[in-house]
Each structure stands twice: as structure tokens, then as C-alpha cells.
Amino acid sequence: MTTPNDHEPLAARMRASGLGRYESDVLATVGGHPVYILRSGPAQAGRPRLVLSAGTHGDEPAGVEAVLRLLEGEDPTLASFDWVALPCINPTGSAAGTRENGAGIDINRSFENDAADEARVVKRALGNDAFDLFIECHEDLEATAFYMFECGDGRSALGSRVMADVAQVCPVSHASEIDGMRALEGVIQVDEAFARHGHRSMALYMWRFRARRVLTCEAPGSLPFEQRVTAHMTAIRSALTWASR
Numbered sequence: 001m002t003t004p005n006d007h008e009p010l011a012a013r014m015r016a017s018g019l020g021r022y023e024s025d026v027l028a029t030v031g032g033h034p035v036y037i038l039r040s041g042p043a044q045a046g047r048p049r050l051v052l053s054a055g056t057h058g059d060e061p062a063g064v065e066a067v068l069r070l071l072e073g074e075d076p077t078l079a080s081f082d083w084v085a086l087p088c089i090n091p092t093g094s095a096a097g098t099r100e101n102g103a104g105i106d107i108n109r110s111f112e113n114d115a116a117d118e119a120r121v122v123k124r125a126l127g128n129d130a131f132d133l134f135i136e137c138h139e140d141l142e143a144t145a146f147y148m149f150e151c152g153d154g155r156s157a158l159g160s161r162v163m164a165d166v167a168q169v170c171p172v173s174h175a176s177e178i179d180g181m182r183a184l185e186g187v188i189q190v191d192e193a194f195a196r197h198g199h200r201s202m203a204l205y206m207w208r209f210r211a212r213r214v215l216t217c218e219a220p221g222s223l224p225f226e227q228r229v230t231a232h233m234t235a236i237r238s239a240l241t242w243a244s245r
């Protein structure tokens, strides 16, 4: 079950005063729709650096909603990070309710090349900066339980800690294999071999070039919208809480 994604209310929220306390910018206007970036403000020494993204696939609205609610609510878990937020990377897909952007390109399968304008402007905005953590929100439209991909040093228990917290609000996967990859309590550990040969996703780009740890959250599309939003918000809060310890 998905919820139709009318992009204009989202764009209005992005412009609204509730988010005005943050630094914000329009990276590009694609098909008449702005791609927004928000930042916590000037970097503070010693604070870990975070990138938060959603809406790379336009038919996955729960992550967009989750990120906006956390920002609008000045969620306290964000306070200990220097963060960059990309609440809706694919506004044309979001407006049309399609996975691909308005040009028919899957941004998350071509992130490393410059086929999609959205990927190009996001990469330019992130520059050569290094981040401690990248969290992105996706939805698996066929799934009945939450799961995630984790890229890290293989020793971090971040993914399994986050899944334990998500399990309080949403069914989590117990499958031993997801998408042909080995999974443990809903966490698929992405190894370097896959990262070298796998598809050109934003997660793998970030892990290879920008971020030490990456969590790709996949909410189950079969659940009600509000539950998917809550699951994403819980996952992000949990990851930020554990990562800042």
C-alpha cells in the first residue's frame, strides 16, 4: 500500500518558515520542481557529520515524510551532528509517483555517472567532504517487513541495534536471504566486493567516496503509510543515538 505523493504540499513545506531556521538552497530545478538541500549551519569542531536523504525513488514517499517531520520537529537526535539533508532528491518522480525521474532515469542505478541531473547536482553540493554517516530512506513496495543494507567496517553493530529499535514499531525481516544477499535479523552487510561490482546506487557511491558508514533503510510498502513513516523516523533516531555514543 502506498500513498499518492502530491509533490506540491511537500515543496510548500520545504519553503515554509518551519524549515527556515536551517540553511537551505535549491540545487537545481528539474521539470519545474526544486531539488532542496538543507544544512544544520556552520560546522562545529568535533561533531560527527551526517547526510540524510530520501525521495530518490519518487514512489517511496514515507521516507520523504519522515525526514521532513524530523527536521520540522527539530528532533533532538540531530543536534549532536553537523548534517546535510536531501529530503526529496527526485521531485519530478515524486510529483508523478514514479520510481524514475521525469526523464525516465532511475537515479539510484546511475548515481556514479552524470546521467541524472539530480545525482550530478547532489554530488556537486557534497563536494569532496567526508562524512561519518549516510542514512537514506527507501521503500520496498513488495516487502512485508522492514530491512536495511549496511556498509561499514564489518564490525559495527549499528545496523542490528537500529533494527532492534525498529522492531518496536514495525515488523522486521527475519529472512536469511533478501534480494539474493545474506541477511541477519533484517540487516544485509554489504561487502567491498559487491560495492566494486554492484549497481551504481547512491549508497555505494557514498560509501566508496564520502561516508564511513552507510545505512539504506527499506520500509515495507505493504504496511500503512503512517507506520512506514514511523519506522523510518525510528530508524533514523536510533542510528543517530547509537552513532553519537
Ligand SMILES: [Zn+2]
Binding pocket: 056, 057, 060, 108, 137, 138, 139
Ligand atoms: Zn528506493
